[in-house]
Amino acid sequence: MTPPVLRRALLLAGLALAYSAQASKPLVMGFSQVGAESEWRTANTASVKSAAQAAGIQLKFADAQQKQENQVKAIRSFIAQKVDVIAFSPVVESGFETVLREAKAAKIPVILTDRAVKVSDPSLYVTFIGSDFVEEGRKAARWVLDQAKDGRALNIAELQGTVGSAPAIDRKKGFEEVLKANTKLQIIRSQSGEFTRAKGKEVMEAFLKVKDGKKIDLLYAHNDDMAIGAIQAIEEAGLKPGKDILVVSIDGVRGAFEAMKAGKLNVTVECNPLLGPQLMQLAKDVVAGKAVPKRVTVEEGVYTADQAAAELPKRKY
Ligand code: AHR
Numbered sequence: 001m002t003p004p005v006l007r008r009a010l011l012l013a014g015l016a017l018a019y020s021a022q023a024s025k026p027l028v029m030g031f032s033q034v035g036a037e038s039e040w041r042t043a044n045t046a047s048v049k050s051a052a053q054a055a056g057i058q059l060k061f062a063d064a065q066q067k068q069e070n071q072v073k074a075i076r077s078f079i080a081q082k083v084d085v086i087a088f089s090p091v092v093e094s095g096f097e098t099v100l101r102e103a104k105a106a107k108i109p110v111i112l113t114d115r116a117v118k119v120s121d122p123s124l125y126v127t128f129i130g131s132d133f134v135e136e137g138r139k140a141a142r143w144v145l146d147q148a149k150d151g152r153a154l155n156i157a158e159l160q161g162t163v164g165s166a167p168a169i170d171r172k173k174g175f176e177e178v179l180k181a182n183t184k185l186q187i188i189r190s191q192s193g194e195f196t197r198a199k200g201k202e203v204m205e206a207f208l209k210v211k212d213g214k215k216i217d218l219l220y221a222h223n224d225d226m227a228i229g230a231i232q233a234i235e236e237a238g239l240k241p242g243k244d245i246l247v248v249s250i251d252g253v254r255g256a257f258e259a260m261k262a263g264k265l266n267v268t269v270e271c272n273p274l275l276g277p278q279l280m281q282l283a284k285d286v287v288a289g290k291a292v293p294k295r296v297t298v299e300e301g302v303y304t305a306d307q308a309a310a311e312l313p314k315r316k317y
Pocket residue numbers: 037038039040041114115167195222223224225250251271
């Protein structure tokens with residue numbers, strides 16, 4: 001028979017072992033990404049993956065390939081796997097209520113990253129970290145207003161992002177809100193280019209072929225990738241992007257700075273994709289039961305073509 005003192009010592013040692021195993025167990029995050037549609041998204045994915053590694057967080061990464069149904073499936077699978085926290089960048093704003101209720105019922109906290117969702121109950125997610133897309137649209141329009149200070153009229157073509165996504169809805173809203181100040185600035189064509197270069201080019205080609213006697217003076221693209229695709233279409237139509245057609249877009253990726261340096265893009269409004277480190281810190285705080293702000297925004301700037309050469313070497317994405 002084991003003497004009581006020895007039994008107690010063994011019990012304590014066992015408890016200490018169990019405690020330290022628990023303490024060193026890495027936090028597990030299920031992350032559902034929109035896809036790989038743009039240069040911005042590639043940088044965002046890289047930021048999330050490297051920040052998780054640096055923070056010692058085990059990341060279960062799922063690519064939704066721009067499809068909401070894939071995202072819902074991924075979230076359900078994270079719930080089934082009992083991850084500690086779920087983070088996702090929603091493909092579109094609506095239609096997540098049911099799966100978010102399932103996560104809440106399973107007591108798994110949800111962090112929204114980059115894009116928001118529309119839900120009737122805000123307690124379905126703990127916090128949302130990402131840019132202010134409405135303000136980005138306003139910034140783009142302020143630059144346009146500035147170009148028309150001399151009283152000239154401008155016909156504007158708009159390449160919208162993914163239909164139903166927060167950045168497409170908000171960037172349109174912010175842009176139109178500021179543009180109203182000058183009735184000589186009119187959006188004459190507007191269609192989705194799905195945030196991709198290929199679709200941006202295709203839609204711009206179609207815009208340029210419309211025979212209604214209206215010349216496009218300026219292109220507003222909801223992201224740099226669509227602008228870069230459209231720039232190709234403009235060139236192939238024998239026009240000079242940045243001159244014959246002014247081009248303003250959003251993101252501030254390296255490709256945009258290269259296009260600005262070449263004089264083909266006039267301005268890009270920054271949208272910072274490097275959300276990984278802040279996301280991991282939020283996840284740790286949420287899982288530890290600490291209070292976190294409901295909305296975390298990001299500092300961003302506006303860059304014009306004359307700044308491109310100096311800024312390009314400093315860009316991180
Ligand atoms: O949600 C952020 C937007 O999504 C970026 O502007 C765009 O490039 C991406 O696809």
